[in-house]
Amino acid sequence: MVKLNKIYTRTGDAGTTALVSGPRRDKHDLRVDAYGTVDETNSTVGLARLHTSSIPKLDNMLARIQNDLFDLGADLANPQVEENPELPPLRIVDAQVERLETEIDQLNAELEPLRSFVLPGGTPAAAALHLARTVSRRAERLMVELSRRESLGAPALKYINRLSDFFFVAARHANDGGRADVLWVPGKNR
Numbered sequence: 001m002v003k004l005n006k007i008y009t010r011t012g013d014a015g016t017t018a019l020v021s022g023p024r025r026d027k028h029d030l031r032v033d034a035y036g037t038v039d040e041t042n043s044t045v046g047l048a049r050l051h052t053s054s055i056p057k058l059d060n061m062l063a064r065i066q067n068d069l070f071d072l073g074a075d076l077a078n079p080q081v082e083e084n085p086e087l088p089p090l091r092i093v094d095a096q097v098e099r100l101e102t103e104i105d106q107l108n109a110e111l112e113p114l115r116s117f118v119l120p121g122g123t124p125a126a127a128a129l130h131l132a133r134t135v136s137r138r139a140e141r142l143m144v145e146l147s148r149r150e151s152l153g154a155p156a157l158k159y160i161n162r163l164s165d166f167f168f169v170a171a172r173h174a175n176d177g178g179r180a181d182v183l184w185v186p187g188k189n190r
Contacts, residue, residue: 041139049066050124051128062170064099071090072160107170133168
C-alpha cells in the first residue's frame with residue numbers, strides 16, 4: 001500500500017529523481033522521460049473520461065486503462081535487474097495486453113468501415129481520445145528507444161503498442177460508431 005504524507009521531499013532539487021529500486025537518475029534520463037510520458041498519457045485519459053460518462057462501456061474500459069498505466073509507470077520506474085522472488089516488482093503482464101486486444105476487437109466490431117484516414121476530432125470524447133492516442137505513441141517511441149539501451153519486459157512494449165490502437169478505435173466508437181468521424185480528404189485545399 002502506498003502512503004504519501006508529505007508531497008515535497010527536496011531530494012529532487014538538484015535535478016535527479018529516485019527509481020523504485022533506489023538509484024537516482026537525472027530528471028531528463030530516458031527512463032524517467034518514458035514513465036513521465038506514460039503519466040502524461042494517463043492524464044489525457046482522465047480528460048477524455050470527462051466526456052465518456054454517457055458511454056459506460058467505454059468509460060469502464062478507460063478506467064481499467066488508467067490503472068494499467070500506473071502499473072506500466074511502476075514497471076518502467078523499476079529497471080529489470082535480478083529480482084527478489086519474495087518481493088517481485090510490479091510488471092505489466094500478458095493478460096493485460098490480451099484484455100486490451102479483446103476490448104479493441106469488441107469496439108471495432110461495432111464500427112462503420114473506414115473509407116479514409118480519420119482526422120482527430122468529431123465529438124469532445126473522440127478528440128480527447130485522439131490526443132491520448134498521440135501521447136501514447138510518444139510514450140511508445142521513448143520506451144522502444146529505452147529498450148535498445150536497457151532491459152524492458154516484452155509485455156510492457158506490447159501493451160503500449162496496443163494502447164494507441166485502442167484509443168483510435170475508442171475515438172471512432174465515441175464518434176457515433178464512426179458515423180461522426182472527420183475524414184481526411186486528400187488535396188482538398190489545393
